[in-house]
Amino acid sequence: MDLKIRRDENGNPRKSPLSLQLNLSKFNASMFEKATEEEKRQQDVMSESTTFFKDGMRKLFKNPLAVGSIIVLGLILIIIIFAPLFVPYSYEEILSVNGVRDKGAKNLAPFTYSKMEQQYIEAGGTRFPHIFGTDEQCRDYFIRVVYGTRVSLVVGFFASIIVLIIGMLYGSISGYLGGKVDLIMMRIVDIIYSLPDMLIIILLSVVLQSILQFKPGSFLDSLGTNMISLFIVFGLLYWVGMARLIRGQILSIKQNEYILASKSIGAPTGMIIRRHILPNCISVIIISTALQIPSAIFTESYLSFVGLGVQAPMPSLGSLANSARGGLQSYPYKLLFPALTICLIVLSFNLLGDGLRDAFDPKLKR
Amino acid sequence: MNTPLIEVRNLKQYFPIKTGLFKTELLKAVDDVSFSIDAGETLGLVGESGCGKTTVGRTLLHLYEPTAGEVLFEGEPVTKDNLPKMRQKMQMVFQDPYSSLDPRMTVEDIIGEPLDVHKLFENKKERRDKILYLMNLVGLNAEHATRYAHEFSGGQRQRIGIARALAVNPKFIVCDEPVSALDVSIQAQVINMFEDLQVKLGVAYLFIAHDLLVVHHISNRIAVMYLGKIVETGTADDVNYTSIHPYTQSLMSAVPIPDPDYTRQRKRIVLQGDVPSPLHMPSGCPFRTRCRFACDKCAEAMPPLTDRGGGHQVACWVK
Numbered sequence: 010m011d012l013k014i015r016r017d018e019n020g021n022p023r024k025s026p027l028s029l030q031l032n033l034s035k036f037n038a039s040m041f042e043k044a045t046e047e048e049k050r051q052q053d054v055m056s057e058s059t060t061f062f063k064d065g066m067r068k069l070f071k072n073p074l075a076v077g078s079i080i081v082l083g084l085i086l087i088i089i090i091f092a093p094l095f096v097p098y099s100y101e102e103i104l105s106v107n108g109v110r111d112k113g114a115k116n117l118a119p120f121t122y123s124k125m126e127q128q129y130i131e132a133g134g135t136r137f138p139h140i141f142g143t144d145e146q147c148r149d150y151f152i153r154v155v156y157g158t159r160v161s162l163v164v165g166f167f168a169s170i171i172v173l174i175i176g177m178l179y180g181s182i183s184g185y186l187g188g189k190v191d192l193i194m195m196r197i198v199d200i201i202y203s204l205p206d207m208l209i210i211i212l213l214s215v216v217l218q219s220i221l222q223f224k225p226g227s228f229l230d231s232l233g234t235n236m237i238s239l240f241i242v243f244g245l246l247y248w249v250g251m252a253r254l255i256r257g258q259i260l261s262i263k264q265n266e267y268i269l270a271s272k273s274i275g276a277p278t279g280m281i282i283r284r285h286i287l288p289n290c291i292s293v294i295i296i297s298t299a300l301q302i303p304s305a306i307f308t309e310s311y312l313s314f315v316g317l318g319v320q321a322p323m324p325s326l327g328s329l330a331n332s333a334r335g336g337l338q339s340y341p342y343k344l345l346f347p348a349l350t351i352c353l354i355v356l357s358f359n360l361l362g363d364g365l366r367d368a369f370d371p372k373l374k375r
Numbered sequence: 376m377n378t379p380l381i382e383v384r385n386l387k388q389y390f391p392i393k394t395g396l397f398k399t400e401l402l403k404a405v406d407d408v409s410f411s412i413d414a415g416e417t418l419g420l421v422g423e424s425g426c427g428k429t430t431v432g433r434t435l436l437h438l439y440e441p442t443a444g445e446v447l448f449e450g451e452p453v454t455k456d457n458l459p460k461m462r463q464k465m466q467m468v469f470q471d472p473y474s475s476l477d478p479r480m481t482v483e484d485i486i487g488e489p490l491d492v493h494k495l496f497e498n499k500k501e502r503r504d505k506i507l508y509l510m511n512l513v514g515l516n517a518e519h520a521t522r523y524a525h526e527f528s529g530g531q532r533q534r535i536g537i538a539r540a541l542a543v544n545p546k547f548i549v550c551d552e553p554v555s556a557l558d559v560s561i562q563a564q565v566i567n568m569f570e571d572l573q574v575k576l577g578v579a580y581l582f583i584a585h586d587l588l589v590v591h592h593i594s595n596r597i598a599v600m601y602l603g604k605i606v607e608t609g610t611a612d613d614v615n616y617t618s619i620h621p622y623t624q625s626l627m628s629a630v631p632i633p634d635p636d637y638t639r640q641r642k643r644i645v646l647q648g649d650v651p652s653p654l655h656m657p658s659g660c661p662f663r664t665r666c667r668f669a670c671d672k673c674a675e676a677m678p679p680l681t682d683r684g685g686g687h688q689v690a691c692w693v694k
Contacts, residue, residue, distance in 0.1 A: 270469055
């Protein structure tokens with residue numbers, strides 16, 4: 010075979026008479042002007058340097074629902090952190106005036122005072138208003154709702170973090186190693202998936218009640234064995250969803266050539282997971298954690314509502330709602346406040362999670 | 376005779392494929408391939424899609440554990456134990472410049488990764504200096520160091536990939552279709568850069584491609600693959616101008632030549648039928664089902680590579 014190109018008498022490639030191609034032999038170097046440095050720079054087409062994270066954040070802050078839920082969550086956080094500093098009552102304190110128990114301060118409506126308190130104010134004393142009124146045991150209801158929200162949020166965060174850590178480790182190992190290891194690990198996940206979670210929480214809290222002994226007055230003690238068993242159940246059962254999700258992500262990321270490139274460089278497995286795989290599925294992890302928090306809060310509220318939640322006198326939103334059930338006809342606002350708080354928190358986290366997904370999912374770009 | 380830089384002996388790579396519930400069959404992606412590459416030399420590897428070119432490159436670097444056969448680097452067999460050391464001497468440039476760079480890493484970190492893995496620097500400054508040197512070597516500006524891969528064009532991304540491969544100062548680079556994802560003007564730039572780097576650094580290439588003109592341009596020698604086997608190998612000119620194997624001849628007749636008069640005159644050898652499934656390889660010579668000259672002998676045994684003069688080896692009974 011021959012690659013020779015036909016040439017005319019001057020040695021230039023022969024051209025068809027109908028061709029519109031420029032005849033370059035008519036030009037020479039002196040007819041051209043060199044590009045200046047500035048003109049060269051104009052050729053560099055470069056977008057503004059942004060990181061994936063910055064880009065996602067920018068998109069997140071363009072989403073009004075996500076921004077709204079961030080504001081709501083921020084306000085709730087500020088209230089539950091700072092309210093106990095301003096409100097002079099404690100969540101387990103039965104109201105008293107000058108050291109005398111105030112028996113009339115039962116089931117007060119929001120922003121009202123009992124007879125004893127009114128007398129005290131008339132005598133020149135100052136009394137902090139009962140913003141949400143009081144409950145049937147003469148305790149300030151606002152501070153109880155604040156503490157209930159604290160408990161619910163703490164449970165939500167810690168349960169999600171437990172789920173995240175276990176799910177991430179398990180899922181990334183299973184997804185990365187693949188093959189038989191993956192098969193066995195995923196069958197274990199299937200088995201755990203099929204266990205009834207509520208039954209296990211109830212059984213565990215019964216068993217733990219007799220085994221666990223906490224130092225009286227410690228944080229764990231005030232949470233109660235029910236809460237501890239809830240955490241244990243989250244650690245035992247609820248991570249499977251996260252593990253599956255992360256495994257799926259890793260299976261798809263693993264196919265990318267940059268993983269192979271990293272292997273050909275000689276990077277050890279741990280380094281590949283840490284440097285390439287986890288950063289590339291971090292958006293999915295953030296999103297599912299944001300969506301995991303409301304589900305944990307719901308579970309806690311539900312358990313507290315059926316009486317398996319935190320131990321009295323520590324309130325949680327669920328147990329507050331439960332005890333408000335008794336006087337629903339006369340004092341409907343006592344159900345309204347904790348229920349509304351749960352709704353706000355869960356709704357905000359869900360909207361925020363949706364916003365995060367829209368912002369960070371590269372497949373949904375704009 | 377001196378030891379070649381890379382010697383591949385009877386390399387085989389079979390993949391088990393599930394064909395039924397309990398049945399697995401072997402896909403012979405690379406079947407008994409042998410070749411050698413000298414220091415500073417370029418061997419071009421051509422063949423149609425799915426013939427095992429990429430698998431040869433990856434198995435050569437032990438990215439896939441070879442089923443059989445061995446790879447010798449400067450006479451020393453590459454094994455699992457000395458692999459970390461060998462990784463510093465053999466590197467790879469990938470086909471797709473879009474998926475071969477981690478989207479979450481800056482150019483600096485991508486090029487710096489091999490340095491990190493093999494701990495090739497004393498302090499931060501040395502690392503940065505090395506990265507800037509490499510970027511300069513492949514024609515990237517220093518201010519690109521903090522940018523992310525998605526901000527670059529295909530050609531620039533491929534340069535980043537090449538800089539990453541060069542970071543460990545390798546003697547041998549497998550170039551797995553490094554220009555087929557680029558447009559023609561960029562292809563020329565990148566190919567010229569490969570040649571410049573070879574002159575400057577003395578690296579040897581295994582240049583995998585399906586563009587015959589590109590391969591002819593860059594290679595000293597060419598090997599033609601068909602269904603996992605090398606059917607013809609020789610100097611670039613031998614394989615191009617005086618090809619012997621019927622498959623190579625038909626490949627060469629398909630190369631577009633920018634001369635309409637010549638193109639009208641020449642005869643194209645159009646192959647009949649499709650490539651047989653690598654799961655059900657024909658007996659004997661794998662090409663016999665599409666070969667114009669096939670005879671009974673072709674069905675009986677695979678023809679060995681025989682020398683037709685000057686190192687021009689062809690595996691064919693007939694020709």
